[in-house]
Amino acid sequence: MAMKNKSATKGKKWSAKVTETSDAMTLQKSVFTKSPHAIALSLKRSAEKSHRRKSGPYRSAMSMLTFYINRAGKNLSSTQRNKLDAAKDELRKVFNRE
Numbered sequence: 001m002a003m004k005n006k007s008a009t010k011g012k013k014w015s016a017k018v019t020e021t022s023d024a025m026t027l028q029k030s031v032f033t034k035s036p037h038a039i040a041l042s043l044k045r046s047a048e049k050s051h052r053r054k055s056g057p058y059r060s061a062m063s064m065l066t067f068y069i070n071r072a073g074k075n076l077s078s079t080q081r082n083k084l085d086a087a088k089d090e091l092r093k094v095f096n097r098e
Contacts, residue, residue, distance in 0.1 A: 025050035025060055032068055036083055039065070040090035058095040065091060 025046045031039060043065060047057035055063075069076070069084050076084070092098050 025053055025064065027064065032084065036086035036090045039084070039087040040094045043087075043091060044094050058091075058097060061091055061095070062088070 027046055028042045031042045031046075034042070040061075043061040044057065047053060047061040047064075050057075050060065053060040065084065065088060069081070072080075
């Protein structure tokens with residue numbers, strides 16, 4: 001008899017819960033559909049404005065971007081993946097972390 005996956009029995013995936021209840025920051029709606037530079041600026045603004053984050057603004061912003069990329073996984077097209085990877089580079093630039 002096979003065991004059921006815990007997340008399947010609860011009805012929601014853990015990543016959806018993290019996105020909804022994250023202490024990191026509140027994101028602008030549809031932030032990840034913009035240009036790489038706009039994504040970076042929006043993440044920077046949200047991270048600096050947030051009083052709920054537990055680490056520095058740069059780390060919170062990069063973590064949120066990485067989390068989004070990992071959560072999307074194989075569902076990202078190569079164009080979207082390239083745009084999000086470029087957003088990582090832009091994020092480093094706007095935080096002067098090149």
